[in-house]
Amino acid sequence: MKIPLFFAATALLAAPLHAKLTPPEARMAATVDAEYERSVALLQKLVDQNSGSMNLAGVEAVGKMVRAELEPLGFTVAWKPMTAIKRAGHLIATRPGKAGARRLLLIGHLDTVFEQDSPFQKFVRTGDKAEGPGAGDDKGGMVVMIAALRAMRAAGTLDAANIEIVLTGDEEDSGDPIALGRADLIAAGKRADVALDFEGLFVENGQDMGSIARRSSNSWTLKTSGKTGHSSLIFNDTYGDGAINELTRILAAFRTELPEPNLTFNTGIVAGGASAVLDADGVRATATGKSNVIPSIAIARGDFRTLSEAQTARVKTRMSAIVARHAPGTGAELMFEPGGYPAMAPTPGNRALLDRLNGVNKDLGLAAMPPLDPLRRGAGDISFVASDVDGLIGLGPASSGDHAPGETVDLASMRRQAKRAAILMTRLGTAR
Template structure:
């Protein structure tokens, strides 16, 4: 027992925590003992490219994760989704003790780095490593497996009801979204707790707890005006032209929309005699001349909110601003919902309290709630309306979504311990 206690924490901590049970001490020791195995698995996952549109690559990462989960006693299903032009999702189920809480674990197989990216390989430097998806989210999946292996070795996995959904298109969801997220939403309705293994947020050297994620909603503004010789612009007969009117509407967004927890952005803008944005939303084209009043303008962007009520309110304000278009012009705004919001509910706060109880017993510092403006949208939001949840159980990293992505390998240890003990405690409670 003393040997296990001495192995308990890799990070600096207080004396061996007296509140840990023998099984929990064994879990902590297993995470430490298997650390290099976890790092080796992370390297194999990272070295397999799984950019969202590299469908074979995503499937191969799914196969690697499936093998690990089958070894832990999970029933694994690969759900292909050719209808959405994405690889599919991995779904794994472990049946535990009847009548106890059902845990949903969420992660994703894909990365933002496609097969033609020059950023392809895992490179370790002591307790850090760079590589595509090393933190987001392959590091998170490794933490998940480290925790589950520790639970198996301590005998707590057998009694725990767990469903795992690893999506293959978190970074760029397939369409239609209703089909792309149907399995995850259904799993959320079955679950009592959702735990998202995306990255751990760290501020000023302090681990943070995440109980909320904001939504992501796209919009497209289309403005038309009367074309003619530029000498007639601003006259009653011709009005302001499409570009000036689009600029006026966007300026009104800036002055009238701001409120707490909201951000909004114009990402692409074009105007002229003709103007268009391609179906991908990434490229715009326009034609015109300096002496012609522009007949068309188009802009697209997004806005992010902390609740679905806020989404509805902001959308209504944007529609009202656009409806006030000036004479001689017409304006329309269309919305494309993306990720819903995960509001900071009382249930989510209670789960963070449970995690902080684990931290106290491990001798780790309390994790304050993270400002949701500092997290992007994510898959747990699709189940947030049905089940309480926590975000950020994966590894800490920096430079995510860039060729400078670097994962803090040491966080596999403390995150694996936190997750294993939290899941073991939640998993024995009655529904």
């Protein structure tokens, strides 16, 4: 039985508070600096290969580039096709280490939000900044991961580490069913003792922040119905409120009755009238109607995000109760879509990992990283393993403008992030 990390927090924090870098750790830091331009060149190569989630060949091509970096480091690399969910696949790499060493799971993703028809396609560097699709999210994160592993090899600490890497090919637009698409990641989480997610570092007011939680992402669809007829008859006992008025009443009730800490909810698309239809993907709507006809149907689709699975269940119950109070002469149906992203709660074990990272920061001469408000992060792949293993998020580089043309990575941040990751993995990857 795996012992949760927070039970071992005292042991994790037992290292001397004022320890300096060991000779191997100093070697790792020096290697990261010496190979900085090599890392930037690799990032450019990855960015210049389009790998929008639906560019299946492009995602696989990026996977091959990463394979070429990992195999010389002693990893056994496999490609797991995901044709069953209409996605490219995932890259899974393993490197067994010293017997009894903690099992480290490293998480990232190969795909970006920028598809082949996006005008934003190329890496453009200006000093220690660079624009490019996925330069920060998450190709920069993969480069930090690889730079850290190279530094560990140079310092002689990689051989002892027991590492599994899962790089998904559809993090930005997951295939359906998501349970199939994340089955390999979930299985890896059950094998691991620590999970480290190499998505981007958050920086607030010049301060690097530590991330120990991610919120869930849950989609819902609300449909209301009403009795159609001439508009002069609306609100009477026979015709009632009409579908659109009932839909807006329910949405307004969500806004006034649902709010609680760490919860956000959003209505993303609405349609209603004599007819209303959402497309199969739920992102486009068509409707017909006239101003003098009571609408017979209305549809809304949105999401909500929570910090724990208990909060998710509570919010679903409250939303369902609001919908059940539909007005006379109307009907209402609320559907929660399967396959959302679970929550990663800020557990004691995750906090202990951040404490351990701050020990690394102290020895590197860097400021301590306070925990980031989870409202600042969206959903992510590490949440699929959060119920099984303690983890940290945000080991990738700092960036700005993610998911939009002009996405810019702070190249210099790759240095400190790779140093942090290499030393942290070395310290964690010892015998338990």
